[in-house]
């Protein structure tokens with residue numbers, strides 16, 4: 683019986699991966715995440731999973747929303 687972990691991404695990088703995807707990182711941090719992704723297949727897989735989720739969220743946030751919602755920060 684195999685007992686594969688669902689997420690094998692390095693613990694310390696998971697938050698950075700998400701921030702990287704939404705463009706919330708400094709250029710320096712982006713570079714660090716990118717170089718880690720290049721050397722870590724587990725984080726690469728996690729990154730691809732997150733990219734799907736973030737892609738869906740981006741689509742949702744583009745949908746017209748009723749007035750009265752929080753204004754989007756610029």
Ligand SMILES: [Zn+2]
Pocket residue numbers: 691692695718722724725
């Ligand atoms: Zn990693």
